[in-house]
Amino acid sequence: SPQKTSTSTLDQATWVVGLDDSFAPMGFRDEKGEIVGFDVDLAKALGEKLGKEIKFQPIDWSMKETELKAGNIDFIWNGYTITEERKEKVSFSNAYLNNSQIIVTLADSAIENKADLKGKTVGAQSQSSAVTAMEKETEVYSSFKGGKAVTFESNDQALMDLEAGRIDAVVADEILLRYYIALKGEEKYKILSEDFGNEQYGVGMRKDDLKMVEAFNKAYAEMKADGTIKAISEKWFGEDITN
Amino acid sequence: MLKIQGLRKSFGDIEVLKGVNLELKTGEILVIVGPSGGGKTTLLRSINYLEKCNAGTIEIDGKYLMHEGVYASKGELKEIRKMIGMVFQGFNLFPHMSVLENIIEAPTRVFGKPKAKAIKEAQDILGFLGLTEKENSYPFELSGGQKQRVAIARALALEPKLMCFDEPTSALDPALTDEVAKVIKSLSQKGMSTLIITHDMEFAKKAADRIISIDNGIIIDDHIYDNGIND
Amino acid sequence: MLKIQGLRKSFGDIEVLKGVNLELKTGEILVIVGPSGGGKTTLLRSINYLEKCNAGTIEIDGKYLMHEGVYASKGELKEIRKMIGMVFQGFNLFPHMSVLENIIEAPTRVFGKPKAKAIKEAQDILGFLGLTEKENSYPFELSGGQKQRVAIARALALEPKLMCFDEPTSALDPALTDEVAKVIKSLSQKGMSTLIITHDMEFAKKAADRIISIDNGIIIDDHIYDNGIND
Amino acid sequence: MNGIMGFFEYFTMLMPQVLHGLVVTMQIFGFTLILSIPLGVIIALGRLSKYKVINWITGIYINIMRGTPLLLQIVFVFFGLPLIGITFGRFSAALFAFTLNYGAYFAEIFRAGIDSIDTGQYEGAEVLGLSPKDTFFRIIFPQALKRVLPPVGNEVVTLVKDTALVYILGLDELLKIGKIASNRDATLMPLVIVALVYLVLTYILSKIMTCIETKYNYYR
Amino acid sequence: MNGIMGFFEYFTMLMPQVLHGLVVTMQIFGFTLILSIPLGVIIALGRLSKYKVINWITGIYINIMRGTPLLLQIVFVFFGLPLIGITFGRFSAALFAFTLNYGAYFAEIFRAGIDSIDTGQYEGAEVLGLSPKDTFFRIIFPQALKRVLPPVGNEVVTLVKDTALVYILGLDELLKIGKIASNRDATLMPLVIVALVYLVLTYILSKIMTCIETKYNYYR
Ligand SMILES: Nc1ncnc2c1ncn2[C@@H]1O[C@H](COP(=O)(O)OP(=O)(O)OP(=O)(O)O)[C@@H](O)[C@H]1O
């Protein structure tokens, strides 16, 4: 196996951060085509602190763990939700951001709570943690029209479909969804008070590279303490929402 | 029946027909001979509106196919062409149809003959052309002479007023050639007018009422031969 | 030169050659006539190894193309075939090559003639076949007889020991036919043996040393005509 | 996923999902085929028409359809048309885009096939007095059909694989099922399985095409 | 994105990225073309070979390549081959998979073209004593080339659009650039722009193909 099991990422001079460059505002491309975002700034800060050269490698999100395992990238760092399933495949850093799976409908929708979703078409991003979160609430999930969610390549497409009236609600990461709603006009949408639970973002590293995980957590804590993290969070979200 | 005056046709720079004049009476059999490349095929194709000519007049059975360089309307063209039959130098059989299907296609589709009647007539024609055994063969299974006879049969089944043959006996043996001459003669007695291109002088003399010669795009000899029947 | 014994060939159920025996001397010109569908083309194609026969012996210039139903080895076949020339009923010209290119292809590629020499010789042949003006034309621009003459020229340029013609004059006028007969005769005096299929008895008598007839897959008449030169 | 045993267990587990994906794939495939082939014939006729306008319009249509990615066409039909008030269902949108796209491809194939028929065949039909309609449907088209069978076969096989593009509409076709499972279980195994399913599918289709081609071999 | 003014501003802003994507697209396109056409000729010869083994192997190769989605082939080359110790770079992996895949498609096209040449042409060459090599390269292949130009043109246009599949390796080709921008700005405008770029690209390519076809029109 080509996995770099014997050596630790920590020993490398260059770190490759894998990200889906369409994942605003965590990691995406700006108008000039530069890779930017909250997670990108975090990674850069970490690299500076530890004296590592940071490279960003865009990947297809559906290939992320495969990319990590194959050694093409060293981190999955892109609004990567910590789940039990994923823990079996990667080692997570400590959680650094809280997030919830919120439900959005059009402003004039009659849907007020999860129970109202019965028999309705619900959209989400394919292979996102939103799907995992919904699947956990089996009863609600199976009450959807078709017995499951309709999954799209991106949250943007799910929202477009919502506007076209072919789906009745979208479930997604709060952080991502708020970004889109801000773009498309807040007045068009309604965010329900109920959600599909809280979860946390972490950084994925190779499963057996505990040395790296330890070093990561230590460095993060120091950056949190010295205000680096706070500054970045304020830049992207207007306030410090990190752990 | 057929009257051609001042017919001119060029391919690019080369003028192939240089003012052809020709007259054919009803029931007459006219043979056109002449050296290779003289324009015989082009003339026959022009009469069938397969080549567009540059100038001249073509009158068929009192109707103008072309009048002083101007072609008839689409509807008229269609009517005129229905009267003409043609056997190509290259046969142009339909490869996906059997011998019989090739022959009955036009009688049934164009003239609305009942299929059984068309088949019966086709079999008669195939009979005296010695092709009875091949009626269900496809063109690719035929010898050169067999293909040629099918092409003749297909044209005959149309019972046209004016029939054009381009080298109809090039692949036929003398016995069959005689047979074809006989068929043409008997049809001409029933009123079919015939134009034949051939290099086979034996055949020409057997079939023709009159033989003319064309060379270098012009009729050079209007009366090589005349069997005297028509005059 | 050529010796065929007991040659048999079937297409599916139909036996087309039913035990053909034939002998051709060096320099002899043999004309094969016979009714359409008799198996003439098939015989010629068999000699050129374009059809695989079922039984019999074909011996060419002392070498066995086929010996009692067994074909020669690949290498031998190649050597034997280099000696034979063939003009097809359907010409088989190469459409993407000009007349001149069609003719010089084999001399330059197979026999390694210098290009200038091959062109010179090709132009000579085109000259006495009346095609000088067409040397740069492509096959689709030629009339039927012109194509046929190019096919003849292409085969002649090979200077084969044994030449096979399948209806070489079907599209030629009498003057050209005579010309072709003359060319064949003069080459036969230089030692070329010739097999000709034709329906044109005039041409046959002018060219042939001997005429035989084939019908229904068997040689039925070994001496229709003999000009007495060879015997 | 250890060894052959693991493969079979995994295979059995995955099968129901794969079958579900297969059904979606086959639906898009089948309906597209049924709709786009006649469309292709019509467009091909337009392309060959002597009326300049029809000629020109069908030409532009073909160029646009073949000149832009099918994925984008699906996106425009599904997400774009609602902006101007035309809303398709998920499946109908996919079908609509696929039919328009494949209609253009088939049109080009048919046009080329029809063009390849020797002029002698037209002339033969013309001097027999056959109507343009008869000439086309009884003489030219049957012969063209034989010639276009191989390229049509190619297109059919491509269509099977192109159905995967409906993932963009949230339809769970074969490949998407495989990608989801591959990502979930961090193994390439589901993709291997999906590849095998495609292989079987295309194999069957090409056998069918060969059968049809053999049927047309009665003449040369 | 208000009106025509907005479009032009947006267009200008997006252009540098689009150009970057175009470069990636054109690289994959160009290299694949250069490598896969000769490969296609070789495989086609194998397919027509009288040696059963070669025939059979090339047949299987073609069936696998055409029978499974190119996307999966890319995934297998990039993620699968490292498992058996063969590691490609991102771009080389893409190129390798594309070449293998398009080689198979071109092979089928060439084979069909060669098959379509009349047996009379082989016979004509044979009785002239031309070697099999000369027969192929001087008589058959030049004529086949003329006939395969339209299907090759189709494949070339398809290739331009298929380059979009390298998104799976994270390469920033044209379509991905469009999708990212569309996603970021929550508008379909970038996709419209990308579609136009594809249209221009394929238009230029088909003009080039038409030129080449015209060059071959000197004979019929
Ligand atoms: N491919 C084939 N399949 C079936 N039958 C065939 C095939 N080729 C030839 N035949 C048959 O074999 C017989 C002999 O054909 P061949 O071409 O040798 O005749 P031919 O003597 O050259 O006649 P022609 O003077 O008309 O050219 C014919 O009856 C023909 O129908």
Ligand SMILES: Nc1ncnc2c1ncn2[C@@H]1O[C@H](COP(=O)(O)OP(=O)(O)OP(=O)(O)O)[C@@H](O)[C@H]1O
């Ligand atoms: N499509 C074409 N392009 C250029 N020249 C052509 C074309 N068709 C015919 N020609 C030329 O026109 C002339 C007359 O051709 P045509 O076929 O009418 O001759 P023909 O009298 O039928 O000869 P043959 O007896 O050899 O069949 C020939 O010199 C020929 O080369």
Ligand SMILES: [Mg+2]
């Ligand atoms: Mg002629």
Ligand SMILES: [Mg+2]
């Ligand atoms: Mg014959």
